[in-house]
Amino acid sequence: xxxxxxxxxxxxxxxxxxxxxxxxxxxxxxxxxxxxxxxxxxxxxxxxxxxxxxxxxxxxxxxxxxxxxxxxxxxxxxxxxxxxxxxxxxxxxxxxxxxxxxxxxxxxxxxxxxxxxxxxxxxxxxxxxxxxxxxxxxxxxxxxxxxxxxxxxxxxxxxxxxxxxxxxxxxxxxxxxxxxxxxxxxxxxxxxxxxxxxxxxxxxxxxxxxxxxxxxxxxxxxxxxxxxxxxxxxxxxxxxxxxxxxxxxxxxxxxxxxxxxxxxxxxxxxxxxxxxxx
Amino acid sequence: xxxxxxxxxxxxxxxxxxxxxxxxxxxxxxxxxxxxxxxxxxxxxxxxxxxxxxxxxxxxxxxxxxxxxxxxxxxxxxxxxxxxxxxxxxxxxxxxxxxxxxxxxxxxxxxxxxxxxxxxxxxxxxxxxxxxxxxxxxxxxxxxxxxxxxxxxxxxxxxxxxxxxxxxxxxxxxxxxxxxxxxxxxxxxxxxxxxxxxxxxxxxxxxxxxxxxxxxxxxxxxxxxxxxxxxxxxxxxxxxxxxxxxxxxxxxxxxxxxxxxxxxxxxxxxxxxxxxxx
Numbered sequence: 001x002x003x004x005x006x007x008x009x010x011x012x013x014x015x016x017x018x019x020x021x022x023x024x025x026x027x028x029x030x031x032x033x034x035x036x037x038x039x040x041x042x043x044x045x046x047x048x049x050x051x052x053x054x055x056x057x058x059x060x061x062x063x064x065x066x067x068x069x070x071x072x073x074x075x076x077x078x079x080x081x082x083x084x085x086x087x088x089x090x091x092x093x094x095x096x097x098x099x100x101x102x103x104x105x106x107x108x109x110x111x112x113x114x115x116x117x118x119x120x121x122x123x124x125x126x127x128x129x130x131x132x133x134x135x136x137x138x139x140x141x142x143x144x145x146x147x148x149x150x151x152x153x154x155x156x157x158x159x160x161x162x163x164x165x166x167x168x169x170x171x172x173x174x175x176x177x178x179x180x181x182x183x184x185x186x187x188x189x190x191x192x193x194x195x196x197x198x199x200x201x202x203x204x205x206x207x208x209x210x211x212x213x214x215x216x217x218x219x220x221x222x223x224x225x226x227x228x229x230x231x232x233x234x235x236x237x238x239x240x241x242x243x244x245x246x247x248x249x250x251x252x253x254x255x256x257x258x259x260x261x262x263x264x265x266x267x268x269x270x271x272x273x274x275x276x277x278x
Numbered sequence: 279x280x281x282x283x284x285x286x287x288x289x290x291x292x293x294x295x296x297x298x299x300x301x302x303x304x305x306x307x308x309x310x311x312x313x314x315x316x317x318x319x320x321x322x323x324x325x326x327x328x329x330x331x332x333x334x335x336x337x338x339x340x341x342x343x344x345x346x347x348x349x350x351x352x353x354x355x356x357x358x359x360x361x362x363x364x365x366x367x368x369x370x371x372x373x374x375x376x377x378x379x380x381x382x383x384x385x386x387x388x389x390x391x392x393x394x395x396x397x398x399x400x401x402x403x404x405x406x407x408x409x410x411x412x413x414x415x416x417x418x419x420x421x422x423x424x425x426x427x428x429x430x431x432x433x434x435x436x437x438x439x440x441x442x443x444x445x446x447x448x449x450x451x452x453x454x455x456x457x458x459x460x461x462x463x464x465x466x467x468x469x470x471x472x473x474x475x476x477x478x479x480x481x482x483x484x485x486x487x488x489x490x491x492x493x494x495x496x497x498x499x500x501x502x503x504x505x506x507x508x509x510x511x512x513x514x515x516x517x518x519x520x521x522x523x524x525x526x527x528x529x530x531x532x533x534x535x536x537x538x539x540x541x542x543x544x545x546x547x548x549x550x551x552x553x554x555x556x
Binding site: 055056057058059060061063170172173174204205207208209211212214215218219220221222223224225226227228230231232233234236 | 334335336339341450482483487489501502503504508521
């Protein structure tokens with residue numbers, strides 16, 4: 001596809017790698033500083049699509065993205081999972097034992113804390129806004145005592161050396177990204193996953209009854225996430241990922257039963273699940 | 279009570295006001311920069327208790343605090359709700375129309391964005407680590423063009439003038455704080471709320487079946503929040519607030535049925551609900 005995709009982060013960031021995996025290597029980019037800017041790029045039609053991280057297996061849901069989807073009435077038309085593997089990256093002539101300063105995004109530094117404590121306790125850790133941009137920075141500073149933490153792809157892009165691979169503490173480190181558009185995309189032939197928002201009545205057992213519409217039909221929910229309803233303190237809506245496509249008859253019956261319970265349902269999109277997650 | 283209470287923030291911050299409401303005006307404080315430091319203060323016995331924000335009605339759950347409770351095996355023994363009302367605060371001689379710089383915590387600045395855009399579009403907004411500390415700062419700078427956004431109490435503490443009251447965009451702005459201790463506290467005579475963590479089996483319908491243990495006994499859940507299980511990608515546990523005390527027979531039957539379903543239950547505490555929230 002020759003699509004232009006808005007992402008948070010720079011070239012060779014994890015968002016960039018996920019976008020290439022989903023949209024193909026020929027897709028263009030609008031690089032953005034924040035999730036808000038990323039969504040604004042598709043609202044302003046500077047990009048065709050956006051690809052945003054929605055959840056990390058260690059950190060949990062990225063609530064800001066959930067809120068932006070609803071506020072901008074966006075559609076989810078696909079997903080991609082990426083194993084997050086962090087590398088320690090230095091100049092071609094760098095020696096691991098000489099490293100005195102390490103640049104990276106604060107989340108990446110935190111993910112590699114154990115390795116840094118054990119291997120490079122003397123090195124100072126410096127926060128930077130993006131993992132890939134940290135590699136670009138050390139490539140410009142030309143000091144072999146400086147290193148960055150980022151993807152393998154970022155090391156290659158800037159001609160840098162990988163000093164250590166897979167240095168993250170927890171290897172079960174995956175991020176789920178979703179593909180977003182401002183207009184309803186063509187539904188794939190056989191979608192098998194649907195993202196919805198449920199707004200139940202504010203009565204005891206309402207969530208239980210809502211989940212029952214799926215459970216009694218054998219439809220699994222791979223995820224459920226509560227979010228506050230703005231302006232109604234302590235009332236919640238629920239984001240849910242349903243393991244069924246919107247064309248599925250069981251799914252359609254479940255939605256009808258929800259509506260009969262006065263539960264409001266917003267369908268964010270029906271798409272093909274990324275089976276590499278399992 | 280003459281207790282020492284660890285909080286995030288300074289004197290007259292919203293945490294400090296909530297602590298006075300819950301522990302009384304005579305309670306002492308250990309002022310901390312982060313939630314991690316706040317919990318460390320009770321682990322190190324520099325404070326008797328901690329009081330931490332756990333949820334805001336606009337922002338949602340504060341996941342970091344949920345994670346700290348489990349990681350440090352803490353007990354919840356009470357809760358307090360506070361309406362968050364932001365004031366624009368200046369020097370005694372300040373004029374609203376002359377304000378050119380406004381200091382506050384980034385969350386407070388965001389909550390008052392609409393007021394600032396409409397009333398003080400020319401004023402620069404500067405981020406500071408704490409609302410009350412921003413008032414202290416402008417009281418020291420002695421420039422009548424500088425203002426801060428903070429609580430009424432912070433204005434009073436530093437002898438400053440309230441230039442505008444209740445300037446937050448959304449008035450349904452409440453924060454729930456929880457009282458935490460490292461050892462199991464004396465249970466109140468008639469607790470009516472219990473906070474638990476549920477770890478269901480990873481099978482379709484498991485959450486539905488777990489919620490059914492409460493729903494079929496007419497026990498309401500005022501809150502349910504999913505969090506990832508670290509090291510098991512896309513497996514979740516659920517924090518729930520149950521509207522029943524741990525001594526309640528119905529509650530006890532529900533817990534027994536959960537355990538019979540192979541659902542692991544951790545009880546974080548049973549306490550009196552703050553009825554001012556309703």
